[in-house]
Amino acid sequence: MVKRLLLASLLALSASTCADQRSHTQAVYMLIDTSGTYAQEVGKAQRIINYLLGTLQSGDSLAVARVKTRSFSEKDIVAKVTFDSRPSQANAQKRAFRDKIDAFVKSVGGSAYTDITGGLIQGGMYLNETGAGRKTILIFSDMQEELDKVTIRDFPINLKDIRVVALNVVKLKTDNIDPRRYMGRLEAWQKRIEKAGASEWILINDIEHLDSMLRS
Amino acid sequence: MSNQFWMIWPGNAVASALILAAIAMPFLYAARRLVHDLLHSLGRMAGGPLRLGARWLFATARDMKERNKAVLLAHGREEVGQHIEREFERISALVTRDLEGYPALQRKLLEEITRVEEDYKKCGEVPPPPPEWVEAVTSIAKVKSDSNEMVQRILEEIKRSVHAIHDKALGEYRRAYESRHKILNGFMPFWRSLDKTFGQVDQKLTGLHQTSSKIDAQMEKYEQINKKTDKAEHALTVSAFTQFAISTMVLLIAVGGALVNFKLIALPFSEMVGSGDYLTSTLRMSDVAALVIIFLEATMGLFVMETLRITHLFPLIANMNDRMRRRMLWVAVVFLVVFAGIEAALALMRDMLSADKQALVQSLSSAQAAPPDPLLRMIPTTAQMVLGFFLPFALAFVAVPLESFVYSLRTVGGAFAVMLIRATAFVLRVLGNLIRQLCKVLIGIYDVTIVLPLLVERLVKAARSESDGSESRPVKRAA
Numbered sequence: 001m002v003k004r005l006l007l008a009s010l011l012a013l014s015a016s017t018c019a020d021q022r023s024h025t026q027a028v029y030m031l032i033d034t035s036g037t038y039a040q041e042v043g044k045a046q047r048i049i050n051y052l053l054g055t056l057q058s059g060d061s062l063a064v065a066r067v068k069t070r071s072f073s074e075k076d077i078v079a080k081v082t083f084d085s086r087p088s089q090a091n092a093q094k095r096a097f098r099d100k101i102d103a104f105v106k107s108v109g110g111s112a113y114t115d116i117t118g119g120l121i122q123g124g125m126y127l128n129e130t131g132a133g134r135k136t137i138l139i140f141s142d143m144q145e146e147l148d149k150v151t152i153r154d155f156p157i158n159l160k161d162i163r164v165v166a167l168n169v170v171k172l173k174t175d176n177i178d179p180r181r182y183m184g185r186l187e188a189w190q191k192r193i194e195k196a197g198a199s200e201w202i203l204i205n206d207i208e209h210l211d212s213m214l215r216s
Numbered sequence: 217m218s219n220q221f222w223m224i225w226p227g228n229a230v231a232s233a234l235i236l237a238a239i240a241m242p243f244l245y246a247a248r249r250l251v252h253d254l255l256h257s258l259g260r261m262a263g264g265p266l267r268l269g270a271r272w273l274f275a276t277a278r279d280m281k282e283r284n285k286a287v288l289l290a291h292g293r294e295e296v297g298q299h300i301e302r303e304f305e306r307i308s309a310l311v312t313r314d315l316e317g318y319p320a321l322q323r324k325l326l327e328e329i330t331r332v333e334e335d336y337k338k339c340g341e342v343p344p345p346p347p348e349w350v351e352a353v354t355s356i357a358k359v360k361s362d363s364n365e366m367v368q369r370i371l372e373e374i375k376r377s378v379h380a381i382h383d384k385a386l387g388e389y390r391r392a393y394e395s396r397h398k399i400l401n402g403f404m405p406f407w408r409s410l411d412k413t414f415g416q417v418d419q420k421l422t423g424l425h426q427t428s429s430k431i432d433a434q435m436e437k438y439e440q441i442n443k444k445t446d447k448a449e450h451a452l453t454v455s456a457f458t459q460f461a462i463s464t465m466v467l468l469i470a471v472g473g474a475l476v477n478f479k480l481i482a483l484p485f486s487e488m489v490g491s492g493d494y495l496t497s498t499l500r501m502s503d504v505a506a507l508v509i510i511f512l513e514a515t516m517g518l519f520v521m522e523t524l525r526i527t528h529l530f531p532l533i534a535n536m537n538d539r540m541r542r543r544m545l546w547v548a549v550v551f552l553v554v555f556a557g558i559e560a561a562l563a564l565m566r567d568m569l570s571a572d573k574q575a576l577v578q579s580l581s582s583a584q585a586a587p588p589d590p591l592l593r594m595i596p597t598t599a600q601m602v603l604g605f606f607l608p609f610a611l612a613f614v615a616v617p618l619e620s621f622v623y624s625l626r627t628v629g630g631a632f633a634v635m636l637i638r639a640t641a642f643v644l645r646v647l648g649n650l651i652r653q654l655c656k657v658l659i660g661i662y663d664v665t666i667v668l669p670l671l672v673e674r675l676v677k678a679a680r681s682e683s684d685g686s687e688s689r690p691v692k693r694a695a
Contacts, residue, residue, distance in 0.1 A: 024494045054577050058490070059490075087487055091576050
């Protein structure tokens with residue numbers, strides 16, 4: 001009898017040590033540009049958030065933050081959640097999250113400046129705190145950073161092992177005059193993000209491609 | 217330029233090669249025996265172990281085949297023995313049942329036969345003989361009346377009396393025959409009953425005969441196995457392969473059922489144990505828990521089959537006393553029912569979770585769909601619950617093909633192992649021979665490269681033998 005108990009304990013112990021300790025969850029931090037005319041695009045951002053809510057699983061984390069004049073602040077996080085491991089609870093959390101986003105969309109107003117870098121730093125910190133296996137920052141912006149004179153953002157940032165995805169990067173009026181500005185802007189961001197240690201830089205203008213990206 | 221370093225005559229490869237060959241030839245000739253010995257040794261060194269290995273593998277394959285045969289025959293003997301035992305049990309039951317009823321049957325038959333005999337005797341009873349008035353009538357007929365009124369009257373009187381007596385006798389005869397016909401008519405049910413009883417006896421005897429024929433066939437098979445004939449071995453091997461194929465197919469179907477079962481309970485299990493822990497990179501702990509439940513159900517089913525003595529995978533269970541075995545059966549059945557109930561509940565939970573998820577997705581999407589018909593919603597829910605309840609019981613029957621699979625796997629696996637070992641031995645043998653032949657070819661090539669010194673050697677030897685011959689001849693003559 002004692003032998004049997006020992007054997008069962010050994011089996012249980014081996015099963016617990018064999019368990020995969022890596023994190024299989026994913027965390028997504030979405031930055032929504034609310035500056036100037038881009039604030040009108042917030043409806044599209046809402047659809048993406050709804051899509052994310054439908055796609056993300058139990059244990060995953062999601063945070064939505066706004067990009068405004070200065071975005072390096074927890075106050076700019078509109079809503080954040082780590083979904084419960086129980087699917088029913090996770091569904092309830094998703095409903096509550098959706099309600100928060102709906103309220104935000106209704107009340108959103110444009111800001112004078114666009115601090116994307118501050119939002120990225122804040123996003124990186126949040127994602128690292130979650131301890132998720134796959135970390136993604138979605139930037140819903142035209143990627144045109146505009147800072148006031150006081151704000152300092154020209155220093156190296158750390159986005160190690162984070163995937164950065166630029167979504168719905170619309171062309172500005174000036175880009176239409178000289179497309180090199182648009183290309184140059186994207187190239188500059190790519191360089192900066194890769195220099196920050198990001199695992200990947202992806203540009204998605206067609207939302208349909210977001211699904212395959214999130215699954216990979 | 218670097219690959220021309222060997223050229224003694226720069227730019228002329230042929231001449232350089234010829235010169236080098238000419239220089240090397242005496243050395244190669246001098247080393248001929250050594251090189252031959254070396255190549256022979258190499259051939260033996262490489263080929264010997266390979267041939268040895270091949271021989272050992274062939275011997276192993278032979279031993280394994282013998283062992284496989286012994287196992288196969290032992291298993292076949294056991295199986296046929298069980299079959300014969302079962303047939304004897306059937307005969308015993310048949311004989312017990314029929315012999316139990318045999319005294320009653322015999323009594324019934326005897327009673328019916330006695331009754332028929334009695335009736336027959338009654339039929340044989342001759343009706344009372346007619347009165348001896350015929351002679352009297354004949355005598356009276358001879359009386360001459362001759363218009364004698366007195367005689368006429370007497371005769372008239374006699375005629376009337378005779379008519380009355382005749383009518384009476386005729387009536388008695390008719391009554392007697394009528395009663396005999398009635399008796400004969402009463403025979404019919406007895407004849408029918410007799411016929412039916414004999415029919416039953418015949419049927420039972422035919423059944424007995426058929427069963428005994430089966431036993432004869434099984435006994436013949438048993439004898440063949442005992443004699444360890446190739447025919448028996450072949451028949452058993454073919455049977456094992458067939459069993460293997462059939463049981464594999466049935467097990468695959470069962471795996472399909474288990475997968476459906478898994479799908480039914482995996483999602484609700486994530487609600488119970490959480491879906492965040494992973495055993496491997498793709499296998500969630502909740503999935504493992506669901507699989508464990510399914511395996512437990514299959515195990516309980518296996519125990520049910522074992523305790524019912526349908527399968528014989530665990531001799532310990534088969535050898536238990538009946539009381540203990542019955543207890544174990546009930547425990548396994550109770551567990552199975554509990555698991556089935558849990559599964560039905562989980563299936564319902566799965567449906568609710570799916571509906572909740574669906575509702576969430578609907579609320580997140582911009583286009584709102586119409587709510588489904590409640591009846592349409594109810595059908596899959598009920599179907600899932602019913603499936604959840606009955607699949608564990610269906611899985612219980614997996615034990616039967618599993619047993620066939622395990623037993624036939626021994627034979628099939630053994631046959632494949634023998635084939636594999638033989639193939640390996642053949643390859644080793646071929647390799648060994650190839651290496652030996654290769655060494656011989658190399659020796660030949662070596663000799664070809666030093667053909668000139670060899671020719672010279674042959675000429676010198678021929679000249680020397682000639683001179684030796686011419687010297688020795690006069691000596692012989694002198695001798």
